[in-house]
Amino acid sequence: MDPVLLEDVRVAVYAALASTGRLPADSELARLAGSPARARAAIEQLAEQRAWALGADGEIVLAHPFATRSFGYSVMSDTTLWWGGCAWDSFAIPHLVPDCGPVVVAGACPACDRPLAWRVDTTSPPEGRERAHFLVPAARMWDDVVHTCSNQLLFCDDACIDRWLARTGHPEGYRMDLDTLWRFAAGWYEGRLERGYRRREPADARAYFRQVGLQGPFWGLS
The missing domain is CATH 1.10.10 (Arc Repressor Mutant, subunit A)
Structure with a gap:
């Protein structure tokens, strides 16, 4: 075509x-x-x-970063309500959408079902002790991207991640704090709304992962 x-x-x-x-x-x-x-x-x-x-x-x-059904996260600005495709995508929306202003990202802890919400903007990470857990390593994220996004989640803390892993039988993935998640989301989708956008090549993706503070083989980094 x-x-x-x-x-x-x-x-x-x-x-x-x-x-x-x-x-x-x-x-x-x-x-x-x-x-x-x-x-x-x-x-x-x-x-x-x-x-x-x-x-x-x-x-x-x-x-990405938009979803057309619930993946567990709503993203609300003064004028628009989005579904976020995962924890990562939800934090990315205010960085990608021009002039949308601060948003409220809301969901619930997958382990204890406690309501969770953050005010997310483009100036600084939200405060909180919550932790994100990504289940599927970067090299395999597109094997089943719906499954991948369904398991990029935000929890109350590491103890809730531990309980969720024990209950589901999932292996340990990758944990990060809100600061890292915010930095990770901030520039990943830059240019996606514009004509001529191109996905990052693997080497560029690894450089971005390293730049925002991700580490280890989960992200293809030594």
Whole structure:
């Protein structure tokens, strides 16, 4: 398919999600692509290129950092309510969406179900003793990206992570504090709303991981 048309569809989807928290209407994408069939083909080809992830029904479920259903986190600005695709994505939205201002990220601890909320902006990390846990190593995150995002979670503290791992039988992943999560989210999706955006190559991704303070083989770092 024409790369220009693919980029038109990609930008239209991201623009709608950024401004409204919702996907554009099917009729809008069909008009843009020339027909419903061409719009469907563009969506599927862009999914193959990892522009987004499709659910079992073939519809877009994740267009990082936005989700089209609940992954456990809501992100609310003064004007817009989004679903965050995971802990990482939820903290990224205020950095990506122009002029959205501070947001409230809300969820619940997966271990004890205590409500959790943070005021997140672009100036400094939120305060709190909460901890994030990522289950799937970076090299395997796209093996099943819906599973991956469903397991990038925020907990009350390390004790709650320990209880959740014991209850679920999951292996230890990677833990980080709110400062690290905020730095990690701040620049990862830079440029994604603009035409010509390109995903980071593995070496660039590893350099970014190192820059924001991530460490070890979980992130492909020595």
